[in-house]
Amino acid sequence: MNVFWSTLLTHLTTLPIHLKRGLHPGVDPETETLALRMRRNFLFHLHPVRVAEHTLKPTATFGLGLMTLTLFLVLALSGVMLMVYYVPTNREAYTSTQDLQYAVTFGSFVRALHRWAAHAMVLTAFLHLLRVAFCGAYFRRELNWTIGLNLILLTFGLAFTGYLLPWDQRSFWAVSVSTNLLDHIPWIGDSLKRFLLGGREVGQAALIRFYALHVAILPGVMLGLGIFHLWRIRKDGGLAREPKAPEDLSTLPAWPHLVFREAILIVVLVTLLCLLATFVPAPLGGAPDIHNPSNLEKTPWYFLWLQEMVSYSAPVGGFIFPGVLLMSLLLLPFLERENQGVGRWFGVPGKRIAVGVSMAISLFFFALFEWIFMKQGVASWLASRPPLVRDLLNPATGMLILAVIHFVAAGILNRSTRTAFLAAGMVVLVAVIGFTLVAWCRGPMWVFFWPWEEWSLAS
Amino acid sequence: MPRDELQREHRGLRLFFLFAVSALVVVLVLVAVRAQQAPWRVVQRRFHSLNLGGTNGKQPLGIRQYYTCASEVDRCPSCHLGIERRDWVTEKIPLPFRGHGPGLRNHLPDRIGCSACHGGSGRALDPPVAHGLAGTGGKDPLMLAPHIQASCARCHVPGAQEGQERLEQGAWLYLGLGCALCHPLTEGGRGGLDFGPDLTAIGRKSLDSLKTSLLDPAANFPGSTMPSFRLALEKEPEAIENLLIYLESLVLDRYPDCRNREKSQSLVERPCADCHAGEKGQAIGRMQHRCSYLLKRAAELRCSNCHSSPGPPFGPGEGQCPLLQQHMEACAACHDAARNLPLKRGNTR
Numbered sequence: 066m067n068v069f070w071s072t073l074l075t076h077l078t079t080l081p082i083h084l085k086r087g088l089h090p091g092v093d094p095e096t097e098t099l100a101l102r103m104r105r106n107f108l109f110h111l112h113p114v115r116v117a118e119h120t121l122k123p124t125a126t127f128g129l130g131l132m133t134l135t136l137f138l139v140l141a142l143s144g145v146m147l148m149v150y151y152v153p154t155n156r157e158a159y160t161s162t163q164d165l166q167y168a169v170t171f172g173s174f175v176r177a178l179h180r181w182a183a184h185a186m187v188l189t190a191f192l193h194l195l196r197v198a199f200c201g202a203y204f205r206r207e208l209n210w211t212i213g214l215n216l217i218l219l220t221f222g223l224a225f226t227g228y229l230l231p232w233d234q235r236s237f238w239a240v241s242v243s244t245n246l247l248d249h250i251p252w253i254g255d256s257l258k259r260f261l262l263g264g265r266e267v268g269q270a271a272l273i274r275f276y277a278l279h280v281a282i283l284p285g286v287m288l289g290l291g292i293f294h295l296w297r298i299r300k301d302g303g304l305a306r307e308p309k310a311p312e313d314l315s316t317l318p319a320w321p322h323l324v325f326r327e328a329i330l331i332v333v334l335v336t337l338l339c340l341l342a343t344f345v346p347a348p349l350g351g352a353p354d355i356h357n358p359s360n361l362e363k364t365p366w367y368f369l370w371l372q373e374m375v376s377y378s379a380p381v382g383g384f385i386f387p388g389v390l391l392m393s394l395l396l397l398p399f400l401e402r403e404n405q406g407v408g409r410w411f412g413v414p415g416k417r418i419a420v421g422v423s424m425a426i427s428l429f430f431f432a433l434f435e436w437i438f439m440k441q442g443v444a445s446w447l448a449s450r451p452p453l454v455r456d457l458l459n460p461a462t463g464m465l466i467l468a469v470i471h472f473v474a475a476g477i478l479n480r481s482t483r484t485a486f487l488a489a490g491m492v493v494l495v496a497v498i499g500f501t502l503v504a505w506c507r508g509p510m511w512v513f514f515w516p517w518e519e520w521s522l523a524s
Numbered sequence: 525m526p527r528d529e530l531q532r533e534h535r536g537l538r539l540f541f542l543f544a545v546s547a548l549v550v551v552l553v554l555v556a557v558r559a560q561q562a563p564w565r566v567v568q569r570r571f572h573s574l575n576l577g578g579t580n581g582k583q584p585l586g587i588r589q590y591y592t593c594a595s596e597v598d599r600c601p602s603c604h605l606g607i608e609r610r611d612w613v614t615e616k617i618p619l620p621f622r623g624h625g626p627g628l629r630n631h632l633p634d635r636i637g638c639s640a641c642h643g644g645s646g647r648a649l650d651p652p653v654a655h656g657l658a659g660t661g662g663k664d665p666l667m668l669a670p671h672i673q674a675s676c677a678r679c680h681v682p683g684a685q686e687g688q689e690r691l692e693q694g695a696w697l698y699l700g701l702g703c704a705l706c707h708p709l710t711e712g713g714r715g716g717l718d719f720g721p722d723l724t725a726i727g728r729k730s731l732d733s734l735k736t737s738l739l740d741p742a743a744n745f746p747g748s749t750m751p752s753f754r755l756a757l758e759k760e761p762e763a764i765e766n767l768l769i770y771l772e773s774l775v776l777d778r779y780p781d782c783r784n785r786e787k788s789q790s791l792v793e794r795p796c797a798d799c800h801a802g803e804k805g806q807a808i809g810r811m812q813h814r815c816s817y818l819l820k821r822a823a824e825l826r827c828s829n830c831h832s833s834p835g836p837p838f839g840p841g842e843g844q845c846p847l848l849q850q851h852m853e854a855c856a857a858c859h860d861a862a863r864n865l866p867l868k869r870g871n872t873r
Binding site: 163168170317326332335339343351354357 | 533648
């Protein structure tokens with residue numbers, strides 16, 4: 066008996082050592098090398114042993130990729146929790162969301178967490194794309210850039226399919242309006258819409274399709290592509306940098322310098338999300354009324370720029386502008402292959418002036434275009450023109466032409482494809498953000514109101 | 525970077541990490557604490573602190589809900605804990621816990637719930653949302669005193685039961701003012717004159733805007749051809765409100781009649797001759813005149829007011845009643861056959 070207790074006590078006191086040994090089996094902690102430690106732990110194994118010192122600076126990446134990954138994991142976890150209660154039928158979707166919101170313990174918190182994480186992920190994925198594009202980090206990484214583009218499209222898809230699921234008045238009409246944007250895609254638009262909705266209108270068929278896409282198909286594809294994306298970063302040699310001899314590069318061990326920074330970022334992000342989810346709950350409107358759009362018909366905020374452009378011209382705003390944008394993004398790493406200033410914001414210092422000038426010019430022209438086309442006289446003059454003129458004369462076409470001019474001018478003046486793409490990209494960015502803000506300010510009948518002007522939805 | 529600087533940075537990172545993790549723990553505790561501050565928990569704590577339940581009335585804290593015969597869930601009794609107590613109707617009991625009082629009669633809350641009559645969101649436990657207050661996306665004036673009578677029309681023909689006088693007056697006004705001439709209440713709206721829009725969903729508009737539309741139609745819709753009812757209504761605020769109550773009732777679904785469902789369906793399916801079994805198929809007794817509008821005016825009306833010839837009276841052009849002649853749809857003011865549903869109870873026998 067005595068022997069039993071003393072043995073147990075010995076084992077208990079040495080438990081921490083055994084645990085440590087268990088995590089690092091067969092290795093003496095005193096003599097193990099850093100490389101060994103990084104290789105043995107699965108999570109650390111995602112990292113290289115040493116990282117370039119300049120990539121640790123917060124401004125190098127702002128941690129946007131890691132933030133997107135963290136948000137995806139938060140969304141997966143909270144999403145599975147929501148799935149336990151949610152019922153995807155048009156009779157019970159709304160009532161089960163009400164149950165989640167009001168009666169289920171922590172239901173309102175998990176729902177708010179899921180919503181905030183979703184909005185944040187759309188934002189961080191978009192900013193991550195901007196970071197990679199403006200840093201030229203796609204250099205010789207055509208495959209990973211393409212995967213990344215697919216991932217951001219999947220993010221939009223996930224956010225959008227999730228928008229319908231609460232099945233309240235707001236989500237029902239927002240999705241109805243958004244799917245009507247598909248009508249503007251020539252030839253296949255109508256079939257695409259019917260494929261997505263399972264009919265011509267949002268109903269039970271659309272709900273179950275969106276649900277399947279949201280909880281199984283899109284996250285599954287995203288998980289696979291996401292793992293591939295991370296693996297390619299390691300295979301491509303970590304964060305992008307200018308090709309340099311290894312001895313010129315100042316490096317630091319990833320443990321602790323990178324790993325701790327990442328851990329801090331994750332914990333801070335999750336803390337902020339929890340705070341936000343506690344104090345700002347997810348909204349839940351009234352039951353959907355398929356005959357009466359009682360709210361202002363707007364798409365979710367990340368599609369507002371499309372809706373704003375479509376309000377001027379369906380073919381340009383709904384098809385040509387986003388089509389040209391997507392094609393340019395796809396072709397970017399294939400057409401732009403300069404090896405200077407890779408991994409640095411806006412390239413080498415001499416080229417940054419061009420980007421600033423582009424931004425100033427495009428801001429001016431954006432304001433000018435919106436001002437002109439919002440004038441009542443212009444709208445009525447346009448209405449009496451032939452359809453081709455009506456479709457082509459609008460702010461979106463203007464910004465597209467401006468982008469092309471910037472592309473050519475910057476390319477010729479600076480003799481650099483990087484500068485050309487940066488200048489054109491800046492014009493498009495100003496357009497996308499500008500259209501979003503203008504659409505966000507719109508009130509009833511799509512009339513523009515400044516944020517300090519009051520309007521109401523009465524009558 | 526020099527070695528000692530690196531070590532200092534490492535220590536700083538660890539400290540920061542520790543700080544961040546503790547912040548996360550604090551926030552998670554905050555989340556748990558806030559969940560305990562849910563309004564219904566606060567109300568239930570007050571209930572117990574007032575010692576209202578007595579010694580054996582201390583039911584465990586928790587969400588209480590009615591699962592109604594229409595498969596709806598009403599969580600109202602989570603806060604309104606004494607709603608079924610007939611002896612708790614006095615002023616001495618503070619408001620959320622007071623009993624319902626005599627108004628319940630046959631309306632058993634555990635069968636038809638609360639929101640069937642009172643509106644609001646029965647599933648919600650957040651007071652403003654549950655009560656359907658403005659700004660929550662579920663504006664529901666049914667909560668307020670005379671307007672609750674609109675809910676009666678979910679089951680009863682206006683005026684068929686006591687306690688819905690305002691609704692009945694509103695229905696009469698709708699007929700008397702001739703609203704149905706332009707706004708028939710059939711599916712799809714537009715009737716013989718094809719003037720006004722469908723009013724079956726008009727009850728969702730704000731009461732103020734409806735009132736404006738009655739007194740000054742062009743204010744809400746410039747160029748409206750609707751005549752102003754200022755002369756008839758302006759001096760009688762109560763009449764306006766009655767009409768509004770009736771308009772509000774139009775938008776409400778018919779409540780599933782759990783108790784009499786089979787009976788009322790079979791009545792509709794029975795051949796007309798089962799009831800209209802008089803000579804040559806004509807009606808006998810008061811059978812066809814259960815319409816409370818006609819019954820209450822039986823002294824003024826003669827048969828010939830409506831029926832010009834014997835035989836089936838309701839064919840277009842057969843009658844002389846201006847409403848019947850051009851607008852059979854006026855019947856829908858009381859009878860919701862227009863919504864392809866069985867006639868409302870109180871009218872089927």
